[in-house]
Amino acid sequence: MEEFILNKNRNGIEWFSIPQFDKTNLVKAVFTTKIGGDSTGKYESLNLGERTEDHGENVDKNYEKVYEALSIKRTVSLHQIHSDVIKEVKTKDLKSHKGRLMIDSGDAMITNDVGIAVLTYHADCIPVYILDTKNRAIGLVHSGWKGTAQGIAVKTIDKMQIVYNSHVSHLLAAIGPGIDFCCFETGEEVYDVFNNNFPYAKNYCTKLSQRKYIIDLKGIIKRQLESKGLENISVSSACTVCQKELFFSHRRDKGNTGRMAAILQLL
Ligand SMILES: [Zn+2]
Numbered sequence: 001m002e003e004f005i006l007n008k009n010r011n012g013i014e015w016f017s018i019p020q021f022d023k024t025n026l027v028k029a030v031f032t033t034k035i036g037g038d039s040t041g042k043y044e045s046l047n048l049g050e051r052t053e054d055h056g057e058n059v060d061k062n063y064e065k066v067y068e069a070l071s072i073k074r075t076v077s078l079h080q081i082h083s084d085v086i087k088e089v090k091t092k093d094l095k096s097h098k099g100r101l102m103i104d105s106g107d108a109m110i111t112n113d114v115g116i117a118v119l120t121y122h123a124d125c126i127p128v129y130i131l132d133t134k135n136r137a138i139g140l141v142h143s144g145w146k147g148t149a150q151g152i153a154v155k156t157i158d159k160m161q162i163v164y165n166s167h168v169s170h171l172l173a174a175i176g177p178g179i180d181f182c183c184f185e186t187g188e189e190v191y192d193v194f195n196n197n198f199p200y201a202k203n204y205c206t207k208l209s210q211r212k213y214i215i216d217l218k219g220i221i222k223r224q225l226e227s228k229g230l231e232n233i234s235v236s237s238a239c240t241v242c243q244k245e246l247f248f249s250h251r252r253d254k255g256n257t258g259r260m261a262a263i264l265q266l267l
Pocket residue numbers: 179180181182183239240241242243
């Protein structure tokens with residue numbers, strides 16, 4: 001299990017890469033930080049949230065820096081709704097579009113087309129990257145607690161099995177930076193959802209008081225993937241709430257904050 005690695009571009013932006021994915025030479029796989037952008041105030045500085053109240057021109061400049069650093073020309077995203085909706089993305093549906101394109105509502109995308117950079121927005125919710133190294137297909141998942149409770153990462157793999165004939169023995173997965181065990185305190189209702197749906201959930205939840213729990217969301221996602229049969233899973237130990245020098249955090253900043261992006265593209 002390898003850690004994500006922090007990189008710095010000449011233009012100043014910093015992002016995490018995934019060694020396990022980079023070694024395949026099949027993909028670009030990235031998680032951005034908040035470092036090196038043009039936004040100010042609560043969006044300082046590399047805010048990639050298009051639906052925040054940040055100035056549009058700053059968000060544009062931030063995307064330009066990300067595109068430059070990663071040598072990409074366009075990104076495809078979804079209007080994220082904490083669902084288990086998974087969309088297949090195809091080059092032919094995107095026509096000659098350049099830049100940012102939000103194609104639909106949902107929380108995961110799959111594609112086997114080369115050159116499509118799929119992008120999900122994050123400010124605590126967990127990104128899950130999936131790569132089929134044999135049939136050359138990818139999946140990218142936005143998995144907050146609601147998506148995790150609905151098993152969206154495993155459902156994304158189910159869909160890759162149907163659409164791309166993916167086999168679990170050829171799949172790599174990476175669970176990115178997000179809210180970690182140290183900071184994900186919840187009420188009993190969240191604990192109940194996990195406990196009612198997953199027999200192993202108790203092992204990932206600690207009771208703090210009568211109605212308070214802390215939950216290891218990344219641990220539950222990893223266990224879901226292992227139950228599906230995956231063995232090669234990288235997990236980032238970075239916590240978006242604790243590490244305020246690196247990350248925007250919805251919880252820490254009480255909803256008024258920017259967004260990082262997970263980006264995955266087949267080469
Ligand atoms: Zn933390």
